[in-house]
Amino acid sequence: MTAFRSLARAQLLGWSRDRAAVFFTVLFPLLFLLLFGSLFKGASAPHITLLQNGPVVLFDSMTPDQRAQLNEEVTLVRDDDQADALEKVRNGDDDGLVSQGPDGRLVLRYSVADATRAATVQGVVNGIVQQANQDASHAPPTYVLQASQVEDLSTKPIQYLTPGLLGWAIATSGTFTAALTLVVWRKKFILRRLRLAPVRLPAVVAAPVAVTLLVALLQTAVFLGVATLPYYGLKLTGQWWIALPLVLSGSLAFMSIGLLVGSWAKTEQTATAAAQLIVLPMAFLSGSFFPLDSAPGWLKTISTVLPLHHLSTAMQNVLTRGGGWGDALPTIGGLLLFTAVLTLLAVRLFRWDDA
Amino acid sequence: MTAAIAAEGLRKRYGDVQAVDGVDLEVKSGEFFGVLGPNGAGKTTTLEILEGLRKPDEGSARVLGLSPWPRNSALLPRIGVQLQASAFFERLTAREQIVTFGSLYGVGAARADAMLARVGLADSAGTAAEKLSGGQGQRLAIACALVHDPELLFLDEPTTGLDPQARRNLWDLLREINAEGRTVVLTTHYLDEAEILCDRVAVMDHGRILKTDPPATLVRELDAPTRLTVESGRLTADRARELLAGSGTRADVADDGVTLTIATRTPAPVLALLAEQDALRGLEVRGATLEDVFLQLTGREYRA
Structure with missing residues (x-):
């Protein structure tokens, strides 16, 4: 337990002092939200x-x-x-x-x-x-058309931008943190040092995982806090807090991707490039930045196998569409299964050192 | 007294390379033991097998009476391994590093602070590990290896890349650590370091140990000629050869225009002769060193 606590503390201190990491995991996606939120504000019918x-x-x-x-x-x-x-x-x-x-x-x-x-x-x-x-x-009309949109009148782009961009932020931070931690710890012989100390492997793994989950919750708090400001006008529905277990399982799923990348990559550069190659296209294909309603069918088919798509959709359902556990549980289960499979793969590829 | 390390017939192969090819090793408890060899001789692999990081293909190793493989949590708290100076968590201060590593062994912060002071880093406790100088980094690495008070300490090239003052500084620390009764195993690139620090030295090449002895014994057994050098000019090389031949002393004489060098196994009559000729100016007498032993054993230049 002491080993877990001090490793988690070391990880958290290191993360909070890394301005680039803080910027790219929390502030950068938030900037996207601020930007898109302002751009698409009230973009219903053009004047x-x-x-x-x-x-x-x-x-x-x-x-x-x-x-x-x-x-x-x-x-x-x-x-x-x-x-x-x-x-x-x-x-x-x-x-x-x-x-x-x-x-x-x-x-x-x-x-x-x-x-x-x-x-x-x-x-x-x-x-x-x-x-x-x-x-x-001077005659009354024979036929009268009354048109109204199916969405709640309060539906604004912020309602899908928030879950989409938050999903992307969690995917980025989970994948990058896991991949880079593994590569850096291996390259800097920290893995070796931990192997030479009488600590149990679960404590070594649990520490960075716990810190990443904490960061994911922080990201969620910041996102929801900003999006619900009157200026952006996000309206949360009933059981919005079910998004929290979704965020945690999503974070685990993307850490398992990062773990796989980190087990395979030898240098930080390779790991960063591979993680970006996975996360950014996935974000586009999952509709994190704009909805896929008008996308071609084959693209929608691809998106149904992407974990980020399911995470964003489920979050959108519980955050803004009045969804409940029924919307969240299948996704949470799927994400955890995905995590288990990728983690097993990563363990098979795992190396203590480069030699 | 039981041996700190006893290894027999260790072999380890990586692909086509036989990194360790039948190493027998015994290190006594409390000994300062050096492993010397060119790059690729198998020093590091041998150490890694003893530390429990690698499984030998063949042979057996006992460290402090226990088997290092598979990962032995009864043995780990009793050994300390100094890794490269950069093996630290990113963006943590010197104190945070050692407290973190200490806690992995259940060691409290007070002991970590004491260790930091012990290696002379109390003033740098708040400095990020990346900002420490090379010597300070090595000291911190050694402090981290010592924080849990191990009986046996492994050091892999601890002074590589340090300036002469930092090196000497570290030697003093290593001697103190050994004087406390800890067994120290050191690999090094530097022959002078091995000669000064080690009780016994194993010379390795091609995955084998060629010879194990105290440095002084190795040098003595080499039976190499003593080299006397004086300033050129007082005595020409031809005249020196003539005089030496006249007195029946066997010696090789050479003069490069700056220094007159006489190599001989009987230095006393040569010295007397130089004194007679009043040619002692700038005299230096140099016996064989571990470097000569190394050259003779491996038959090649030391690839530091």
Whole structure:
């Protein structure tokens, strides 16, 4: 027990004094969260700017009420220089140009450079025209469409960014810590020194594992603390704390990957490169940075075998979608099984020293 | 008195290389024992077998009466192994290192502090191990090996890379450690170190021990000529040869323009002759050293 305590203490002291390690395991993923969280903030429907060239009766005859309603979706700007206005639409400064022909026909010019905006600007202008025709007929509409999105109205990018980026942060720190600790301890003969001391192997293994788990919990606390700030507006649902056992089992799973890398790699450089080659593509393929909803099917198939995908999904379920143990337990079980298999493999590859 | 180490017929092969090829070794309790040999002679492998880090292919070893393989937790607390000076946890101070290693043996912080003071590192206790000088690093490594008060201490090239002052400083410490009754086994690149420190020396090459004896005995048995050197100019080489031949003394004479060197097995008449000729200026008399023994035993230059 003393051996475990003092080794864990040595590991924790060493980690906390390593500014690069602290930065890359805690602050770096947090910066991603801050950045993405701000970038995608309120990124629901894009706001449209529309240029009006010459008089357009439809717009000019609007009541102040109608005008105010229009302004929620569209900023309307008068620009009577047609060439200049077209250029602005062409290079993407504005989204559409509306003019009225002598026969009363409305002409809308838009750019397809941004498909979403092109569709939005057509929809908005078409809606205004339909509404005006409807009003002109003085008859009640036969069919009425009421559209609403399936997600809770509070769903924002932060709701999937937080579990995704937190999963990535835990994967990075677990893999790198385990791989580098093993390689450095072997290269610096610390493994040899421990082997020459009357300590039991479990204590030697448990110390860095315990420290990494502690760091994972710290990462979780920092992430959730920042994301729930009013500015980012993450709303945690009911049993969000089930994310903690998920975080711990995820951390173990990635440590087992790191252990395998560290057992195989001879130098820190090799270990770092191998760990990065595993973690970064996995993060992209698991949808840590952006959702995979629009990804091709084969890519989604790959992601179903990646532990990080399951970790992020389960965390998203319990953190923001009101999920409970039913969502978490299969993932925890899977991650622990994954850990057991990889650890067994690592033990077979394990070397006390390089000779 | 039982032997601290008794090994018979140790053999260890790595692939095509027979690293240790039939080593018999006996180290007495309380002895300062040196293992000398060129790089690749099998010194380190032999030590690793005795420390219990490697299993010999053949042969048996008893250390303090116990078998070092498989990992023997009854033996481990009784031996200390000094590893390279860089074998420390990263970003920990000297004191944190030794307290951590001490706790692996159930040794308290007070004993760790005392050990640090003992090797003269009390003032550097708060310094990160990476920032210690080469000599301080070696001292810390030795302190870590001694923190649990072992009976037998293994040192693998402890003074490699140290400046002359740090080396001498460390020699004093090693002598003290041995004087306390601990058995010390040392491998070294330096023949002068072995000559000064060791009670007995084993000369190794090609995985075998060529000879084991006290350094003085090894040198004496070599029966090498004594070399007398004086300043050139007082006496020419030809004149010296003439005079030596005249008095019936066998000697080789050489003069490189700076120094006149006379090598002989009977130095007394040569000295008398040089005195007669008033040619004693800058006189130095040098007997054979362990280096000469080494050259003769291994038949090659020492590859330090």
